[in-house]
Amino acid sequence: MKTPIRFHLNGEEVATFAESGANLLDVLRESVGDLSVKGGCWQGTCGTCTVLIDGAPRVACVTLAETCDGRAIETVAGLRRGADLHPLQTAFIDGFAAQCGYCTPGMLMAAKALLDRNPTPTREEVVDAIAGNLCRCTGYEPIIEAVLAAARSDNRRRA
Numbered sequence: 001m002k003t004p005i006r007f008h009l010n011g012e013e014v015a016t017f018a019e020s021g022a023n024l025l026d027v028l029r030e031s032v033g034d035l036s037v038k039g040g041c042w043q044g045t046c047g048t049c050t051v052l053i054d055g056a057p058r059v060a061c062v063t064l065a066e067t068c069d070g071r072a073i074e075t076v077a078g079l080r081r082g083a084d085l086h087p088l089q090t091a092f093i094d095g096f097a098a099q100c101g102y103c104t105p106g107m108l109m110a111a112k113a114l115l116d117r118n119p120t121p122t123r124e125e126v127v128d129a130i131a132g133n134l135c136r137c138t139g140y141e142p143i144i145e146a147v148l149a150a151a152r153s154d155n156r157r158r159a
């Protein structure tokens with residue numbers, strides 16, 4: 001059975017149908033066409049499918065799509081600020097924080113959730129924010145440094 005659902009995706013209203021029991025990751029990719037959301041484990045353990053739901057990071061692969069009716073969802077596809085990359089995207093590029101890219105969409109969204117609620121995080125707060133996101137390549141250090149650099153550059157821009 002299919003259930004109609006509506007939500008805001010990166011600020012745009014979306015109306016679609018979800019099979020009973022369908023997860024948000026599959027609905028976003030297959031029904032809505034947002035391929036910026038990546039799947040890795042489909043078991044809620046790797047974090048690469050992290051999206052923001054009403055501002056909070058959630059793993060889309062174990063989120064029932066039906067529970068997202070009426071919610072605001074953010075994905076990497078909505079990160080840009082107009083013609084410009086988000087400071088996190090710039091910092092990841094400049095700091096070589098993306099290598100194979102498997103973890104990058106989830107890392108960016110977990111980091112965005114942190115900076116949205118805490119624009120001046122400590123290193124420990126960054127580590128805590130990305131604790132649910134696995135990276136096989138970087139050893140995490142470039143990612144942590146990139147999130148801190150993005151916070152600094154965004155705060156300079158706002159000053």
Ligand code: FES
Nearest residue numbers: 040041042047061
């Ligand atoms: S694909 Fe969702 S946590 Fe791994």
Ligand code: FES
Nearest residue numbers: 099100135136137
């Ligand atoms: S960049 Fe390859 S898993 Fe993180």
